[in-house]
Amino acid sequence: MSDLLTVLSALGFGVLSSIIPLFNSELYVGVVAAAARPQITAIAVLAMAVGTVAGKLFLFVLASRGSEKFGVGKAMNGEEKPLPATRFKLWLRQTSDLLMAWLGDSRLGPLTILLAASVGIPPLFVVAVMAGVARQNIVLFAVAVFVGRLARFAVVAVPIALAAH
Incomplete structure (x- = not known):
C-alpha cells in the first residue's frame, strides 16, 4: 500500500507543483528517489510527469479561454498606450x-x-500560460511538457536512486 501511496502522491504533487510553483517538484522527486525502491521511483517519476502535464494543461486551457474572453493577443487597433520606456x-x-x-x-x-x-528556461509556468494565449496545439503542448519533464525528473532521480540503493 505504501508503494501505491508513493505513486499517487507523486501524481498529486505533480499537479500541485505545476499550478503553484512554490512547490518544488525536483526536490520531491529527489526525496522519493532516496526513499523508495528503484522500481517505485521509476513509476513515481512517470506519475510526476503525468501530474505536471495535467496541471500545465489546466493553466493552458485557462489562458486560452481567458484570451478569447478578453481579446488578449489581438491587435488593439492603435488604442494601446505605450508604457514609459x-x-x-x-x-x-x-x-x-x-x-x-x-x-x-x-x-x-x-x-x-x-x-x-x-531545462526551465524560459520558465514552464510562463510558457504554459503564453502557449494557451498563442493557441499552440494542445496535443503538441502536452507531449512536449511530458517528454521534457520526464527527462528532467529522470536526470534528478537516477543518480540519487543509484547512490541510495
Whole structure:
C-alpha cells in the first residue's frame, strides 16, 4: 500500500507543483528517489510527469479561454498606450513578444515548450500560460511538457536512486 501511496502522491504533487510553483517538484522527486525502491521511483517519476502535464494543461486551457474572453493577443487597433520606456520594460516587452512569436509557430512552439519543460528556461509556468494565449496545439503542448519533464525528473532521480540503493 505504501508503494501505491508513493505513486499517487507523486501524481498529486505533480499537479500541485505545476499550478503553484512554490512547490518544488525536483526536490520531491529527489526525496522519493532516496526513499523508495528503484522500481517505485521509476513509476513515481512517470506519475510526476503525468501530474505536471495535467496541471500545465489546466493553466493552458485557462489562458486560452481567458484570451478569447478578453481579446488578449489581438491587435488593439492603435488604442494601446505605450508604457514609459525604461530599459527593463523594453527588454521585458521584446522578450515576451519574441516568446509569443515562437509559441505561435508550429515548429518553434513545441521546441520552446520542450526546452522550458526540460531545462526551465524560459520558465514552464510562463510558457504554459503564453502557449494557451498563442493557441499552440494542445496535443503538441502536452507531449512536449511530458517528454521534457520526464527527462528532467529522470536526470534528478537516477543518480540519487543509484547512490541510495
